[in-house]
Amino acid sequence: MPSSSDSAVDQQPLTKLPAAPWSRQLSLASAPAYAAALESACLSIGALVVALVLFGIFVAVGGHDPLAVYGALYLGAFGTRFSIEGALTQASPIILTALCTAVPARVGLLVIGGEGALVLGGLCAVLCATASAGAPGWIGALVALLGGTCAGAAWIGAVGALKQWRGVNETISSLLLNYIAIALFNHLISGPIRDFSQTLKATSWPVPPAFGIGSIPGWSVHWGLVIGIGLCIVLFVVLRYTTLGFSMDILGGNRRAAQVAGLPIGRLLIVACLIGGGAAGLAGAIEVLAVHGAASESLIVGFGYTGILVAFLARQNPLAVIPVALLVGGISASGGLLQRRFDMPDATTQVLEGLIFICVLASSAFAGRIRWLAR
Amino acid sequence: MTASGIGWYGVALAIIGGALRVSTPYLFVSLGEVLTEKSGRVNLGLEGILLMGAMTGFAVGSLSGSPWLGVLAAGGAGALLGLLHAGICNLPRVNDIAVGIALFLFGMGLAFYLGKPFIAPRAAMLPALQLGAWSNEPAVRAALEISPLFLIGIALAIALRWGLANTRWGLVLRMAGESADAARALGYSVNAIRTLATMCGGFLGGIGGAFLSLYYPGNWNEGLSSGQGLMAIALVIFARWNPLRCLWASLLFGGASALGPALQTVGVTSGYYLYSAAPYVLTLALLVYSSSTRHTLAGAPSELSISR
Structure with a gap:
């Protein structure tokens, strides 16, 4: 086409104008949907491998044989039936606390309040179980689980509400709420609801034994794991195949686009926080009903913070949370074996988890650069 | 306890004493965080840096016998972790808040791992200045026993306040935090500025940790920190990114955390x-009161991810 004046360009038919960019856009959009999933899986696995190599160098510097340590890690995590059961029991609360970060992340919020929601969920489960003492077992358990879920949902829901109505940064408010929840928890279990027959450490009133959550038949793993996995699958389907999930993804991708499309932004933010907080609260309730039988400081062991790691490693995908939580749960569970066999400090697995987290975040710099995977 | 002898007057004294004693780590981490955030980045990993600083300071202090060498080493360890934070944040599309959480977990694990052999021994402690020597009341003397690090912190707060406002370095740092494009247009490397600021912030955070292990409470164990490093980010918001206000905020927070123990001495x-x-x-409460959906927090650097 010969070069012409501006008015001549204006009169060009629209279909001819931006041919090149549009066709590129189309080819990207028509690329298989699993390309992105494949890419994030590759990035996560690559980050994991790099972290393991760095960890190997780290233990080698400390004078241990890295291969033997890897072997012990595997053995302690997944090597025997006993260790698999340990890994699954560890993974159960982590799956749920990971959702507390993963679901709000879909609408673009970075919530790190899983620890506080878990602690309050456990506390509320004790209160609900005590209030419904005398009821049939399954009703009491259900009330306690629901109570824990509601407490967690309200706690993180408040984070979303503060974000929407007051513009309070959600990361900072959820961090502060962690400390407030733990203080509230410690206050109640060391005074108002303390079981004074337990002298070793401050423990709340016990949950009636009839309300306890039992084990899966044939395994020494409690039913909480099944609840967590089920919730992950449900959330995956909801986030992927419903209008609600689609709206959340739009909001998370581009807030202005969501505004223009007329989506109820405030409601979406708060619903995402309610779901996430509810999951973490449920984790606390399950821990109380299935493992501890009462609320004590054994509930505050950092499941909330490990959940953040799992959510990032799973790239905020509820379905990917399940295997990642199993992996991280296995690493946590193998700490004891490392300690016994190599006389390593119990913080060894924490170092590995920290390394994994750092590598995963660094790997997000390479997102979109390995598109050849899709072809 | 001595405070019970002089009743509620003793409670006030215990709070003042507690504020003077407990506020130093708050002061150092908040000054470090101010420096980092003024350059446009948030370092949420100061808790990990604090713990690494506490461990390194204690280890070097007990191995070399010189607590001041420990303080220096703690600062160095903090600066190294700051470099790690900055190095990852310099990569494209990396969320600095998430990196901070990772650094928190990593620093904590590393400190507990490397610090395991040092849990038993006691290191040489930092000396204390007896500002209450004029009084006959032991409670007064106990309350006014302060660490030289606290005085250094005060001097640092004043120096930072002046330096950020009046020096070329301060101007460049603030420019990187207010408008990265402007800094780039003037030929400065924004990443280099932020890396340097995060390292200096880490250095100060490490010194805050050394105070914990070498002065008060003055030992090394895994429950040493009660979240002072995580509070840094809240303190900085509280102080509205002003180093001098960080001093008042640290004293206030120190006093608030001394409230419980002080009331305990009179039986509450x-x-x-x-x-x-x-x-x-x-x-x-302050955040809820001062935040708004329409404008960012007053005083917040505009490049900050938490103010956008």
Whole structure:
């Protein structure tokens, strides 16, 4: 086409104008949907491998044989039936606390309040179980689980509400709420609801034994794991195949686009926080009903913070949370074996988890650069 | 306890003493965080840096016998972790808040791992200045026994306030935090500025940790920090990114965390844990009060991810 004046360009038919960019856009959009999933899986696995190599160098510097340590890690995590059961029991609360970060992340919020929601969920489960003492077992358990879920949902829901109505940064408010929840928890279990027959450490009133959550038949793993996995699958389907999930993804991708499309932004933010907080609260309730039988400081062991790691490693995908939580749960569970066999400090697995987290975040710099995977 | 002898007057004295004693780590981490955030980045990993600083300071202090060498080494360890944070944040599309959480977990694990052999021994402690020597009342003397690090912190707060406002370095740092494009247009490397600021912030955070292990409480164990590093970010918001206000905020937070133990000495024991949550409630209330959906927080650097 010969070069012409501006008015001549204006009169060009629209279909001819931006041919090149549009066709590129189309080819990207028509690329298989699993390309992105494949890419994030590759990035996560690559980050994991790099972290393991760095960890190997780290233990080698400390004078241990890295291969033997890897072997012990595997053995302690997944090597025997006993260790698999340990890994699954560890993974159960982590799956749920990971959702507390993963679901709000879909609408673009970075919530790190899983620890506080878990602690309050456990506390509320004790209160609900005590209030419904005398009821049939399954009703009491259900009330306690629901109570824990509601407490967690309200706690993180408040984070979303503060974000929407007051513009309070959600990361900072959820961090502060962690400390407030733990203080509230410690206050109640060391005074108002303390079981004074337990002298070793401050423990709340016990949950009636009839309300306890039992084990899966044939395994020494409690039913909480099944609840967590089920919730992950449900959330995956909801986030992927419903209008609600689609709206959340739009909001998370581009807030202005969501505004223009007329989506109820405030409601979406708060619903995402309610779901996430509810999951973490449920984790606390399950821990109380299935493992501890009462609320004590054994509930505050950092499941909330490990959940953040799992959510990032799973790239905020509820379905990917399940295997990642199993992996991280296995690493946590193998700490004891490392300690016994190599006389390593119990913080060894924490170092590995920290390394994994750092590598995963660094790997997000390479997102979109390995598109050849899709072809 | 001595305070019970002089009643409620003693409670006030214990709070003042507690504020003077407990506020130093708050002061150092908040000054470090101010420096980092003024350059446009948030370092949420100061808790990990604090713990690494505490461990390194204690280890070097007990191996070399010189607590001041320990303080220096703690700062160095903090600066290295700051470099790690900055190095990852310099990569494209990396969320600095998430990196901070990772650094928090990593620094904590590393400190507990490397610090395991040092849990038993006691290191040479930092000396204390007896500002209360004029008084005959032991409670007064105990309250006014302060660390030289506290005085260094005060001097540093004043110096930072002046330096950020009046020096070329301060201007460049603030420019990187207010408008990265402007800094780039003038030929400065924004990443280099932020890396340097995060390292200096880490250095100060490490010194804050050394105070914990070498002065008060003055030992090394895994429950040493009660979240002072995580509070840094709240303190900085509280102080509205002003180093001098960080000093007042640290004293206030120190006093608030001394409230529970002080009341315990006169027999008020019931709400111990609730009082310990006072700083967090205070910060949250302030955040809710001063935030708005229409404008960012007053004084916040505009490149900051938490103010966008």
